[in-house]
Amino acid sequence: MDLDAPLRDVLSKKSLSQIDKAIVVLSTFSREASVSEIKTRGLALGVRAICKWNISAVLGRHSELAIRTPDGWRLSTQGGLRAEELNASRKSLLIDSTARALHAEIERLSDPLRREFLSDALKCFNLSLNKPAVVYSWIGAAWILQTIVMELHLEAFNSAAGKRYNQNSQSIFRRIRTIEDFSRLKESDLLQVLEDISLIGKSLHRELKARLDLRNACGHPTTMIVDGHTAASHIHFLLENVYRRF
Numbered sequence: 001m002d003l004d005a006p007l008r009d010v011l012s013k014k015s016l017s018q019i020d021k022a023i024v025v026l027s028t029f030s031r032e033a034s035v036s037e038i039k040t041r042g043l044a045l046g047v048r049a050i051c052k053w054n055i056s057a058v059l060g061r062h063s064e065l066a067i068r069t070p071d072g073w074r075l076s077t078q079g080g081l082r083a084e085e086l087n088a089s090r091k092s093l094l095i096d097s098t099a100r101a102l103h104a105e106i107e108r109l110s111d112p113l114r115r116e117f118l119s120d121a122l123k124c125f126n127l128s129l130n131k132p133a134v135v136y137s138w139i140g141a142a143w144i145l146q147t148i149v150m151e152l153h154l155e156a157f158n159s160a161a162g163k164r165y166n167q168n169s170q171s172i173f174r175r176i177r178t179i180e181d182f183s184r185l186k187e188s189d190l191l192q193v194l195e196d197i198s199l200i201g202k203s204l205h206r207e208l209k210a211r212l213d214l215r216n217a218c219g220h221p222t223t224m225i226v227d228g229h230t231a232a233s234h235i236h237f238l239l240e241n242v243y244r245r246f
Contacts, residue, residue: 010087103122117143125235130230131218134234135218137235140243146190164192214226
């Protein structure tokens with residue numbers, strides 16, 4: 001199923017203004033996006049003219065819709081609501097598709113803990129409890145990565161973590177012996193060491209870090225709005241790159 005087909009239809013409308021097209025493209029990112037990333041994504045979605053746009057100027061003229069950060073551009077709350085209006089058909093398709101994919105994955109799994117994590121995520125997602133859905137799906141993904149280390153890569157992981165974090169004779173890292181020991185390690189450090197031992201690549205590390213950042217934002221009191229599209233994109237990514245991969 002081409003989940004971007006409705007999005008391409010939206011962007012092909014001649015009545016759509018330059019800022020609306022930029023907002024729609026920016027809404028496809030679950031993290032801050034650089035100008036080059038926005039242009040690349042826009043081109044892939046059929047907005048050929050975007051290569052000639054001054055993206056920073058377009059978004060900068062509408063500061064109520066987009067916010068510039070040191071890491072790139074992201075939508076404001078108002079920008080997210082505007083993107084929802086423009087993306088209504090794609091949002092519905094992605095949400096429905098993600099719910100079906102979650103259900104299918106739960107049926108496929110034999111591991112009771114994996115089933116439990118995804119079942120909790122699906123229950124929340126179906127009730128539009130998007131922040132808990134983001135949190136539960138990440139917890140399951142982190143547990144899968146920890147389990148893979150315990151079963152197949154424990155010696156390499158301990159060696160790499162020791163080299164990275166035990167510097168200047170300061171014992172910062174203590175060897176992992178049981179899966180409970182991972183509670184002593186920040187999840188961002190877990191991802192870094194997984195890249196160090198080549199269990200994940202640099203690109204996947206970056207994207208998983210973005211999911212972790214979203215999970216952390218959802219797990220603490222915040223005014224941030226997480227809509228169904230954002231939760232669906234988060235869950236869909238974890239399904240494809242963690243749950244089904246490891």
